[in-house]
Structure formats: structure tokens, C-alpha cells
């Protein structure tokens with residue numbers, strides 16, 4: 001049984017897996033993008049200790065599949081370029097044996113909240129496209145936030161080799177050394193880590209048995225706290241102050257301008273409580289580039305006032321004390337990498353200074369220095385850096401002391417950090433609950449030892465026989 005099947009909401013696979021799988025494809029249909037990842041199995045599939053590797057990846061042009069809600073058939077068509085690439089990468093004779101999975105994340109969770117029929121139509125459109133390829137299509141579904149957190153945690157610890165390190169007899173005795181997982185998407189964010197403390201809320205508690213060792217894991221997925229939805233909320237807070245449809249926004253560099261339609265802004269369920277009927281239909285955002293003011297606005301989205309447990313992160317969500325090291329990936333990495341802040345030796349104070357400095361730079365200057373970076377990404381690094389700091393510090397409780405425990409991870413041993421690998425490992429039963437039986441000695445060593453001991457035995461018998469005969473000879477000599 002796949003270990004993550006212990007999650008009550010995990011997929012129950014109804015199709016048997018192909019027998020000679022050597023490759024696997026997972027599509028991550030996120031809120032901002034869809035990406036296709038191609039994985040290759042180690043040569044010996046039965047040898048579960050081998051590491052499955054990402055051999056290729058492709059980003060689908062445009063936005064996530066949920067953005068095709070107005071025209072669901074196009075959602076499937078949008079995948080063609082990357083699926084054609086997968087057909088080129090995977091040898092023809094292996095294609096029929098290659099499973100394809102599509103997991104949709106927070107963008108589709110939001111669409112399902114708004115219009116479940118449209119969400120089904122989008123999934124069925126991607127399903128018919130994926131079925132038209134020679135691979136073994138295993139299904140398209142919206143994964144839960146809990147699964148997204150759990151699979152991200154499994155991916156990074158699998159790639160870092162932590163499960164195997166913990167599985168030996170010494171590893172089983174000591175406290176489990178795993179990395180917690182921090183995943184920042186466009187529409188949701190996940191925090192997942194092993195906790196020694198009791199997990200007071202059932203919905204945040206997961207139990208895994210992997211390679212013979214048990215893990216009690218805390219996880220929570222915050223819908224609407226991905227960086228794109230957080231930015232929308234931050235902008236929506238300012239609309240009541242709009243003057244002649246213009247808002248001054250400290251989270252964009254000074255000199256930056258952007259037009260936004262309020263209909264589009266308000267179309268997200270994340271803004272439900274912030275809608276005002278008197279909002280102008282279009283607004284112009286003018287950046288003022290001020291980190292402190294941006295931080296104040298961003299912090300408005302974290303409600304720290306109510307908590308019915310012994311302790312909470314924000315919005316009344318239970319969170320035990322942070323424990324151990326953490327790997328932060330997806331947008332955490334994109335943003336911190338751009339700001340050159342991924343080095344673990346950089347203190348929290350220096351990170352704040354760097355974000356502050358970036359926010360205060362005029363947009364013209366930023367644009368001139370990075371002409372090749374997509375304007376959407378470039379214009380949002382001030383907001384994103386500020387949001388990441390607020391989420392980690394104000395939201396999850398990181399501080400100057402444990403900041404050094406966070407590693408910002410892009411790829412680990414050539415594979416992207418994210419939920420997709422963990423998802424595939426689970427569905428293909430690549431991580432066993434118990435350690436696969438391996439004889440203490442290989443066949444060759446066993447034969448070698450047997451020969452050695454046989455020779456030793458013959459030698460001992462011969463020596464004894466000779467020493468027993470000796471006195472007689474000597475006796476004869478004396479006589």
C-alpha cells in the first residue's frame with residue numbers, strides 16, 4: 001500500500017498500473033501555470049531505494065487551466081505543446097506503459113467554489129486531450145490542500161534522502177530528521193512538518209509510515225494565501241481610498257503604473273468580504289515603493305485575534321511550535337532567488353533590509369536593469385518579498401533565531417521541489433511503508449564467506465590432527 005494512502009482524502013486509483021513502467025508524467029495545473037513533469041524510474045523498479053529522477057519539464061504557455069473557465073475546451077488544447085514534448089522525450093516503445101496524472105491545485109479549488117459545473121467541464125476537457133496521447137492516462141482531479149502539503153513534504157524529503165537515512169536501525173532510534181515543507185503558490189500556501197507536540201486539530205494531522213519508520217506530521221493549506229490572491233486582497237483593501245479611480249500602492253516601485261478592472265479583481269472568492277458596491281469599474285494603481293507601508297497593508301490579511309487552541313498561526317488555525325529545518329520552494333524560491341537572498345547565512349534583518357531597498361528603487365531603474373524578466377514578475381517582487389516576510393514571520397512565527405533553518409530550494413538533485421513527485425511516488429507505490437527485505441549479505445559475499453570458512457575448518461582439523469600425532473612421534477624418538 002502506498003504510504004500516503006493513509007491520508008483519508010487520498011485518491012483511490014481504479015486503474016491498474018502498467019507492468020513495465022519506466023517513466024511517469026505528472027501535470028501540475030496550478031492557479032497561475034500548468035507544468036508538465038517527466039520522471040524516470042531507477043533501472044531496478046523493485047529496488048525502492050533508487051531515486052526517481054525528473055528528466056524533463058515543460059511550462060504550458062498562458063495561465064493555469066482554471067483561467068479557461070470561460071472556454072473549457074481550450075483548457076485541454078493548451079496542454080498540447082508540452083504533451084507533444086513528452087512524446088518526443090519518452091521512447092516510443094515505453095509510451096503505452098507510461099502513466100499520466102493531472103492534479104489541479106488551488107486555482108481549480110477556487111473555480112469549484114465559484115462554479116462546480118465549469119470546474120468539471122475544464123477537467124473533462126483536459127481529460128479528453130490527455131486521452132488522445134499514447135500514454136496511460138490515469139485521471140485528472142483537484143487535489144486537496146492537505147494532499148498538496150503532504151506530497152510536497154514527501155517530495156523534498158525523498159529527494160534529500162531523509163527517509164532512507166531515518167530507516168536504518170540507528171535512524172529509527174534517533175528523532176526523525178526530516179525537512180518541513182513551505183510551499184507558496186499563486187492561490188494557496190502550505191506548511192507541513194513533523195511535530196513532537198500533540199496536534200490538537202484532527203484536520204491538520206497526518207500519519208505516515210515510510211521505509212519502516214512512523215512520522216506524525218502537521219500540515220495546513222491556506223486557500224487565498226498564495227501570492228497572487230494575497231496581492232489581489234491587498235489591492236482590494238485600498239479600493240475604498242481610491243481617488244478618481246487611482247490608488248497609491250506602497251507595494252509597487254515608484255513610477256510603476258497598472259490598470260485593473262474591479263470586476264476581474266472581485267471575481268475571486270478570496271475577495272468576497274472586501275467587495276464594495278461603489279467601487280469604480282477600473283482602477284489605476286500607482287506605485288509609491290515603501291516597504292514599511294506595504295508591510296502594514298499586507299499584515300491586514302492575517303487575523304491574529306482569535307484562537308480556540310493552545311496556540312495558532314493566524315485566522316484561528318492551530319499550529320504547533322516550528323521544529324527542525326525547512327525547505328521553502330515554488331514562489332518562495334522564485335522571489336528570494338531574484339532578490340539574491342537564498343543564502344542561508346543571510347540573517348532575517350539583512351533580508352528585510354534587502355526587500356526594503358528593492359521596494360525603494362524607482363521602477364524605471366528596475367526595468368532597465370532587468371529588461372528580460374517578464375513585467376508581471378518584475379513589478380511584483382516588492383510586494384512578493386514583503387508578503388513572504390510577513391507570512392513567514394507574522395503568519396507562521398519564524399524569527400531571527402530560526403530564520404537560518406529555512407533553505408530556499410529550487411531544484412533538488414535535478415528535480416523541481418513541489419508536490420508532483422510525491423504524488424506520483426504515492427500513486428505508483430514507489431515508497432513502501434516497510435523497508436524492502438534485503439539479505440544482510442549479497443550472494444557473492446555469501447559464497448566467498450562459505451569458501452573461506454570451509455578452508456579455515458579444513459586448516460583447523462588438519463592442525464589438530466597433526467598436533468595429536470606429534471607426541472606419539474616424539475615418544476618414538478625418545479625411545
Ligand SMILES: Nc1nc2c(ncn2[C@@H]2O[C@H](COP(=O)(O)OP(=O)(O)OP(=O)(O)O)[C@@H](O)[C@H]2O)c(=O)[nH]1
Nearest residue numbers: 030031032105106107185186187188330331334377
Ligand atoms: N518570478 C517568477 N515567478 C513565477 C515563476 N513561475 C511561477 N511564478 C509565480 O509563482 C507563484 C507560484 O506559482 P506556481 O508554483 O506555478 O504555483 P501555482 O501552481 O499557481 O499554485 P497554487 O495553484 O496556488 O497551488 C505564482 O504567483 C506565479 O505567478 C517564475 O519562473 N518566476
